[in-house]
Amino acid sequence: MAFIDDYNFEYLKNEAETLVLKELSRQLEVYSTPICRCNDCIVDMAAMALNKVKPLYRVSLLGSFYTASAMDEKSYARSVREAVFNAIEQVKKNPSHDTAAAAGDEAAE
Ligand SMILES: [Zn+2]
Numbered sequence: 001m002a003f004i005d006d007y008n009f010e011y012l013k014n015e016a017e018t019l020v021l022k023e024l025s026r027q028l029e030v031y032s033t034p035i036c037r038c039n040d041c042i043v044d045m046a047a048m049a050l051n052k053v054k055p056l057y058r059v060s061l062l063g064s065f066y067t068a069s070a071m072d073e074k075s076y077a078r079s080v081r082e083a084v085f086n087a088i089e090q091v092k093k094n095p096s097h098d099t100a101a102a103a104g105d106e107a108a109e
Helices: 015-029 039-052 060-065 070-093
Strands: 012-014 057-059
Touching: 012 015, 015 039, 015 070, 039 070
Parallel strands: none
Antiparallel strands: 012 057
């Protein structure tokens, strides 16, 4: 049996993912200029932001034991906001598909 089958990694979670997705949804909600919101672009934004922020792995069973200090949380939240903001701009400027392929052409510049 392989190592990966010998142990249960099911509860190993990257909390950064939850925080980035929450922040992405929040920023897109108030995003004023037209932007493609197709699945490809949204998932791209999430991946890009997640590659910028420090991973925040925890074992979900022991979740409450793994709490960062208030200061860490504050600077972490800021890094998430910045990473998400930059990812949105990046994907907007350079979507992984033709802008013409996006639904409608409202995003045309
Ligand atoms: Zn798109």
